[in-house]
Amino acid sequence: MVSASNRHKNMHSLLVASLTKLTIPSSSPSSSPPPPSSTADFDFSDVFGPTNPSSSCFPADPQHHEQQPEVIHNRSHSFVGPSPRLTPPSSFPFFREVDPQSEEEEEEEEEDDLEISIRNGAQEEMKEADESESGGGEKTQGKIGVADFDILRVVGKGAFGKVFLVRKKGDCKGNGSNNDGIYAMKVMRKDTIIKKNHVDYMKAERDILTKVAHPFIVQLRYSFQTKSKLYLILDFINGGHLFFHLYRQGIFSEDQARIYAAEIVSAVSHLHSCGIVHRDLKPENILMDADGHVVLTDFGLAKEIEISSRSNSMCGTTEYMAPEILLSKGHNKDADWWSVGVLLYEMLSGQPPFTHANRKKLQERIIKEKVKLPPYLSTEAHSLLRGLLQKEPSTRLGSGPNGGDEIKKHKWFRPVNWKKLESRELQPKFKPDVNGNDCTANFDHCWTAMPPDDSPAPTPTDGGHFQGYSYVAPNPWLSSSG
Numbered sequence: 001m002v003s004a005s006n007r008h009k010n011m012h013s014l015l016v017a018s019l020t021k022l023t024i025p026s027s028s029p030s031s032s033p034p035p036p037s038s039t040a041d042f043d044f045s046d047v048f049g050p051t052n053p054s055s056s057c058f059p060a061d062p063q064h065h066e067q068q069p070e071v072i073h074n075r076s077h078s079f080v081g082p083s084p085r086l087t088p089p090s091s092f093p094f095f096r097e098v099d100p101q102s103e104e105e106e107e108e109e110e111e112d113d114l115e116i117s118i119r120n121g122a123q124e125e126m127k128e129a130d131e132s133e134s135g136g137g138e139k140t141q142g143k144i145g146v147a148d149f150d151i152l153r154v155v156g157k158g159a160f161g162k163v164f165l166v167r168k169k170g171d172c173k174g175n176g177s178n179n180d181g182i183y184a185m186k187v188m189r190k191d192t193i194i195k196k197n198h199v200d201y202m203k204a205e206r207d208i209l210t211k212v213a214h215p216f217i218v219q220l221r222y223s224f225q226t227k228s229k230l231y232l233i234l235d236f237i238n239g240g241h242l243f244f245h246l247y248r249q250g251i252f253s254e255d256q257a258r259i260y261a262a263e264i265v266s267a268v269s270h271l272h273s274c275g276i277v278h279r280d281l282k283p284e285n286i287l288m289d290a291d292g293h294v295v296l297t298d299f300g301l302a303k304e305i306e307i308s309s310r311s312n313s314m315c316g317t318t319e320y321m322a323p324e325i326l327l328s329k330g331h332n333k334d335a336d337w338w339s340v341g342v343l344l345y346e347m348l349s350g351q352p353p354f355t356h357a358n359r360k361k362l363q364e365r366i367i368k369e370k371v372k373l374p375p376y377l378s379t380e381a382h383s384l385l386r387g388l389l390q391k392e393p394s395t396r397l398g399s400g401p402n403g404g405d406e407i408k409k410h411k412w413f414r415p416v417n418w419k420k421l422e423s424r425e426l427q428p429k430f431k432p433d434v435n436g437n438d439c440t441a442n443f444d445h446c447w448t449a450m451p452p453d454d455s456p457a458p459t460p461t462d463g464g465h466f467q468g469y470s471y472v473a474p475n476p477w478l479s480s481s482g
Contacts, residue, residue: 078280078301078317144222146231149185155236155443159196160188161229165236165440179235182437183221186232193230202230205299208276209234215424216267218287218297237295239288239432240442246283250350254381254412257347259428260286260294262408262416264340267296269404272333277311278302281339282320283346288442292428305332318362319352323391326363337398337407341388348381349374353389367391380412 149166156163164185171181193202209220209232222233239245242260246252252260264286271278278299285298301315310330322338324331345353353371356362371389373382387397387410398407408418420426432442 078282078315144233145224146226149183149233151185152438153440155184155440158188160192160198160202162187165438166233167438168233180437182236184234184236186234188230188232190225190228190230201300204303206230206232208299208302208304212271212274212276214267214270215422216263216293216295217270218295234297235295236437237287237289237297238434238437238439238442239290239292241284242286242288242294243283244442245288245430245432246347246350252347254348254378256428256430257344258413258416259421259426260347261340261344262413262418262421263294264296264343265404265407265413266418266422267294268336268340269408271302272336272403275304275306276302277305277331277333277336278339279313279335280316280320281336281343282317283343286343288432290432290434291424292431293424307332318359318366319355321366322393323367324393326367329393331393333403334393334396334399337388337396338390338393340398340407341385344388345371345385348377378412380410380414384410384412 148169150169151164151166153165154162155165164187166183166185168181168183188202193199206220206223209218210223213219218237219235220232221235222231224231264281268278268281278296278301280298280301281296285296287295287297289295303311303313305311310332312328312330314325314328316325316335316339320339320342322331322335325335342352354362354365354369356365371385373385377385384397384407388407390396393399397410398404400406407413408416417426434442
């Protein structure tokens with residue numbers, strides 16, 4: 001006979017072995033957070049780059065971390081892994097066991113290559129933009145390109161390139177622009193995208209951004225390409241990341257968190273109504289505008305999923321990933337509502353409900369452990385968190401036929417007038433300190449201090465991956481006169 005304790009140990013070993021297959025190589029628990037330049041194959045930065053808080057915000061003592069809810073924990077990166085139901089070669093060929101040393105050397109080589117001829121980079125790209133795109137002669141409507149923008153400052157850096165604060169030449173408030181021509185330019189290197197097998201994700205991000213229009217979702221204005229790079233021109237949201245403000249305040253009050261959560265629920269509900277799941281909801285992917293409203297960004301992992309279908313991809317940021325993703329059960333829009341629950345928990349307590357420096361152990365906690373609700377929260381907040389953080393997706397709040405409306409009707413949101421909220425008539429009490437549309441005071445100095453140069457990159461041998469990438473958003477000032 002096998003004792004109960006032995007059976008428990010065997011089950012635990014099987015679980016650990018299973019989770020090991022789902023987990024990309026990770027550093028030791030004692031290692032420090034990776035610097036911005038050492039992004040892994042699976043790292044997706046948000047529209048304005050990942051935040052880079054100082055090391056002082058990471059607790060050295062795990063017990064201190066557990067006892068202090070206002071402490072922001074060590075941040076994880078988004079990643080994409082293979083579908084656990086498929087073997088790596090048949091799902092994502094780029095997923096492999098990585099030697100840490102060779103991975104680091106490879107990233108250093110790419111970084112060196114990115115900075116070659118940095119002073120002449122912008123001029124070379126402008127010249128390249130005048131040529132036909134991607135070998136197929138594709139041209140953007142109105143011939144929008146790099147030469148139409150003045151690069152002002154770096155505001156982020158991700159796995160595939162940089163994000164710049166730019167001004168569109170000739171734009172002013174009098175010709176339909178209410179932002180002085182200020183935008184964010186997200187630049188992505190084609191050779192790196194192809195090398196890391198992320199072509200489909202980059203195309204999906206662009207396609208999804210052209211289909212959604214919502215007051216709490218970042219707006220794509222233009223997309224175009226040169227022979228070596230992809231460009232997304234988006235509204236510049238100058239209030240900084242939600243994480244930035246959460247870190248500075250420690251925790252949000254329920255009243256403050258309520259309006260942020262309501263705006264996030266509104267944005268996610270709109271995505272779901274369009275058949276889109278975001279799959280990487282976290283404070284680093286939510287920005288705050290000058291009026292204090294939140295804006296959802298970074299659709300690099302988003303996917304269009306039909307109501308009756310499910311996705312088996314292993315992707316997201318571990319702390320915010322739903323149990324069904326970790327268990328390879330397939331996921332749909334319900335996984336986003338789990339992430340919303342984690343976001344709300346973090347806003348109210350200062351950290352996600354499950355944390356651990358080791359990714360495998362973190363996944364175990366998400367799958368096995370019960371959520372411990374902070375005792376100082378209201379009973380209504382407890383009820384909402386329990387509903388959103390149901391491990392079984394079919395019982396999760398928002399999983400029913402009414403979707404996000406189920407969440408909107410929860411008693412914790414009773415003070416919210418949803419019609420006024422979605423017309424931006426409800427004004428948040430907190431407004432970030434900004435000075436003008438081009439203010440970058442709420443973005444990390446490590447980015448804004450970089451030289452504002454778009455350096456050249458090699459041209460991929462196969463340029464046919466990105467046909468049809470170019471886009472110009474309809475001008476509402478012109479279409480409204482019909």
